[in-house]
Amino acid sequence: MHVPDGFINAPVSAVTGVVAAGAVAVSLRGARRELDERTAPLAGLVAAFIFAVQMLNFPVAAGTSGHLLGGALAAILVGPFTGVLCVSVVLLMQGILFADGGLTALGVNVTDMAIVTTVVAYAVFRGLVKVLPRTRRSVTVASFVAALLSVPAAAVAFTLIYAVGGTTDVALSKVATAMVGVHVLIGIGEAVITALTVGAVIAVRPDLVYGARGLQQRLKLRVNGELVDTPAAAPAAPVAARSSHRTVWITGLVTSLVLAGFVSFYASASPDGLEKVAKDKGIDTRTRAHASEDSPLAGYGVKDISDARVSGGLAGVIGVGVTIVAGTGVFWAIRRRRTADSSPAAVPEGV
Template sequence: MHVPDGFIDPPVSLAAGATALAAVTLALRGARREPAASAAPLAGLVAAFVFAVQMLNFPVAAGTSGHLLGGALAAVLAGPWTGLLCITVVLTAQAFLFADGGLTALGVNITDMAVVTTLVGYAVFRGLLAVLPRGPRAVTFASFGAALVSVPAAACAFTLFYALGGTTDVPVGTVFAAMTGVHALIGVGEAVITAMTVGAVMAVRPDLVHGARAVTRAPAAPARAPRPRCRFAAAVMAVTVVLAGFVSYYAASTPDGLEKVARDKGLDREERAHAAEDSPLADYRVKDVDDARASGALAGVIGVGVTLAAGTGALVVLRRRRARPPVPRVEEARRTEAV
């Protein structure tokens, strides 16, 4: 659902950019209170994993494919604010390095695919936990429902952006019906992937699942959450690299939901060329590497490394700011003593 340049007019794109910036600013504050902010490698792993799985388009209908958005998954694993930051890191890397999602549309994409999916997904997740029988399985079932709802919610958000600033004359009702219809199907695939991932992590390290804290009987999380064990982190990274560097070669090549709707309904009439179309990694291929399999594999591994480093780095900064003790005002203390 990466929106290209030219789909949304400049005023609405600027407004979306301001909304995205405000949301990321709030997320930077909110993430400091989440355990993942003390386990920075976990956030980096989540970002890298989402990037890798987004490369795996799966067929949903004749001539149409879908891919993970990842907002609900990131929110359940790392917390809604940390999850929002993880998806923002992924979208930013995709836009600037891989020419996936327009640069002028980055605010639209962050608001749509990071803000809406994480916050809506996590709200649905907590709502389902409140009514499901208490236990670890509830986390998996609730994550399924959260992901299922988050994708059509993102499609509705795109339709709202189009209604406010669409650059073509396609009726809004037509866009809404097409987008929600195909993304309801994509949401099923997203829900399956999310539930399988959360269930796998719950089976081996439930203490690292942010959403599990509400249903497990473990004591309250300490000030510094436990760091991921090296073996667990290594296993996740191995799976992530295999997905991005090998399995992605076999992903569906048909257009994703937004691309299909844009082609069929004429939303792409005003699409502009991507400013980073000459990037060495554009279209998830390494420039000057002729072998398609090797080129795609190398680009995927590079993307995993970039998102891992960026996600980890952002949370390391947050952790340091969170742990920084207040600096006493020496002069003020001296004056108080003198009095």
């Protein structure tokens, strides 16, 4: 659903840029509360994983494909504020290095793919986990539903943006019907990927899943006719916890590299939902050339490498590497700022 340059006029693109910048600024502050020694390293990995999986377009209808948006996955794994930043980092890397999503449309893409999907998904997720049984399976189920609904929500958001700032004269009803219809199907794929990923992390390290915190209930024992809490389990040894955390991180990184470097070659070549709708309904007639079309990595291939498999795979590996470095740098900087703000020296004298 990467919106290219030319779909939305300059004034509306500028307004969405302001909205996106404001949301990112709020998320930078909110992420300080979410990021700790567990989630800071994981957040950079989540951004890289989203980049990798977005390369895997899957068929959803005749001549149409879809790919992960990632807002739901990021929000549930590392928190909604950090989730907005994760997807924003991915969109920035894709726009600058790979000519995917227009640079003048970056505000539109961040608003639609990072903000809308994350906010809608996390709101649905929190509502469901409050009414479902407090189990790990409930977290996975809530993840599925939240991700499913976040994709058509993004389609509706794009339709509204197009209604205000679209550069072509196409009936809004046609755009809305086509966008929502195809993105409901794409949402199913998004839901499956999100639920499987969240479920896999919960199975090995439930404490790393932001959305699962506080859901574990103490077991009860009946003693002399009264229910009492069982003794709390002893915390894992620091060395063991670090080792387990490292295992999750390495597994996630290797998975991302394999998906982007090898599996992506077998992704569907059909246009994604927005591209298909734009072509069928004629809203792509004023698309402009991308400012980064001459980038060595434009189109997810390495320039001057003729072998498509090698070119695409190497571009994917580079993308994962750049995204994880950029994301991890941002999140560690936020984490250090939080630590500095909470240190005794940062507290004014007399407070």
